[in-house]
Amino acid sequence: MPNSPLLECLYVHVPFCARKCEYCAFYSEASSGELIERYVRALERELELVAPRLKPRTVFFGGGTPSLLNRRQWEGLFRTLDRLQLLGAEEWTVECNPATVSTDKATLFRDHGVNRISMGVQSLDEALLDRLGRVHSREMVFRSYDRLRSSGFDNLNLDLMFAIPGQSLEAWSATLREAVAMESEHLSCYEVIYEEDTPLFHQLQAGQFDVDEALACAMYEALQEAAAEAGFTQYEVANFARDKRHQEGTPPPHHTPTRSLHHSLPAFACRHNVNYWRGGSFFGLGPSATSYVEGVRWKNCANTERYCQSLESGGSTLDFREQLPPVSRAGETAAFGLRMVAGWGFEEFKAVTGADLREHWSEAMDALCQCGWGERTEERFRLTRTGLRFADAAAEMFLR
Ligand code: SF4
Structure with missing residues (x-):
């Protein structure tokens, strides 16, 4: 496609976690150092393949746990991105687990243009963190958050979760209170979903607890109220952003144009995700990642070994490829976009x-x-x- 426009959104999936959480259906595994090394080399190869069609304005490293890669592996990735002229995105997010944020890594990220960190907190209640199988404590959340701030990050997201089995409305309100007091620029708050083949799903099937729909509704309302009171604007079902930095009162300059492009978006809205919800094109690299380009969607295989092997031998990483009829594509775009408050x-x-x-x-x-x-x-x-x-x-x- 020599004349097609260069793509502006890049997602990279890092399929490794220290341990699998009880509710998680994302493709990731607790893995050995050797496979991680192979994955980094394969990813560099995949980056080389898409680089001629890419000029990223937004980059998102998600997972999995991208912060699990060590300093040397990150340095290698940054060198590759530099060589391929893929550095310099306006918004570059890396997802971090509070257990794997070091000052050293945070500084390395900043030095290479990462300017947004999304931290998977989920809860600030120790018992619920245990219940979810998270590897970090509440103390690690505060410590990592401070490290990120002192390393110069001024665009931070906290991921939270509600309607966790055993969570009371009071416990959720307490987490919300503490989370908004941290003064991040963005909050993503998701209701627990019972995905098939997760331990939480099997516990639900076995009758170990019930889903309380009324309580989940009350928690969602409490979230909307607490976020609004703290100065966040809700712009999507689960996403809330500030219009300016809490302490400085200034919006980030690179976010300003978003407002004129889309109806009433707060300045710190995640532009990478807004592109998904608005039906935009993007490349997704790494095992299990999906790409969507000019109406064609394809997905990489959800198997890190196979992904590495394919890239090592010049084979295909493809799991499937589909091109929807125009009306189905439009229906899907409508459905995604309705998640946004602006509709x-x-x-x-x-x-x-x-x-x-x-x-x-x-x-x-x-x-x-x-x-x-x-x-x-x-x-x-x-x-x-x-x-x-x-x-x-x-x-x-x-x-x-
Ligand atoms: S850290 Fe995130 S990606 Fe990894 S298992 Fe937990 S929820 Fe899933």
């Missing part, structure tokens, strides 16, 4: 997908308005505050 402007949706929401999805929008989950104006459709809590069910109505 879809009808003209914006047409510009992105070529389809008209008012033509193909009128019934779905009417049904959602009637039950109080949706609201529609002349220009746009979006989910209400209540509707956001049921975004997955609402999204189903747009899929074709």
Whole structure:
């Protein structure tokens, strides 16, 4: 595709964790040093293959636990990215586990252009951290957070989780209170999902606990209230961002244009994720990572050994490749975009997908308005505050 535009979003999956958490269905494994070395070399090879089609404005290293790679491995990756002219993204996020953040690594990240860290906290309650099988303590969260701040990071996200089995509304409120007091620029707060083949799913199947839907709703409302009170703007079902830095009162200069591109986005919104929700193209590298380019989606195999072998021998890393019919693609884009508080402007949706929401999805929008989950104006459709809590069910109505 010699004339296709250069892609601006790059995701890299690092498939290693110190230990598997009880609820996690992401592809990752607790692994040996040797496989990690092989993975880094294979990833460098995959980067070489996509580099001619890439000029990243946003980069996201997720996982897994990217911070598990050691200093030498990171240095090697940075050298490769430099050689391939892939450094210099406007927003570059690395996910970190509080157990694996050192000042040394944080400084290395900063020196090479990483400017956003997303820290997997999940809870600040020791018993619940244990319940989830997390490898870190609450103390490690505070320590790592301070390390990141003193290394110069001024765009930090905290990942939290609610509706954890055994979690009371009071325990969730206490975690929320402590988390907002940390004054991060961004919060991502997800309700526990029971993914098949996770220990938590099997415990639920075995009747070891019940799901309390009313309590989960109350927790979501408590989240929306606490975040708003602390000065966050909700811009997606689970994502909240500040408009300016809590202490300095200044927005990050590179985030300012986002506001004019998309309806009412706070300055510290994660632009990389906004691209997903708005149906944008992206490359995903690493085992199990998905790419989406010009309507074609493909996924790498979810097997690190096979991924490495394929890249070592010049073979294919592909698990599957699909090209959806235009209306299915537009339906999927509609469904993703409705996760955002702004919903879809009808003209914006047409510009992105070529389809008209008012033509193909009128019934779905009417049904959602009637039950109080949706609201529609002349220009746009979006989910209400209540509707956001049921975004997955609402999204189903747009899929074709
Ligand atoms: S650290 Fe993250 S990716 Fe790793 S097992 Fe836990 S939840 Fe999954």
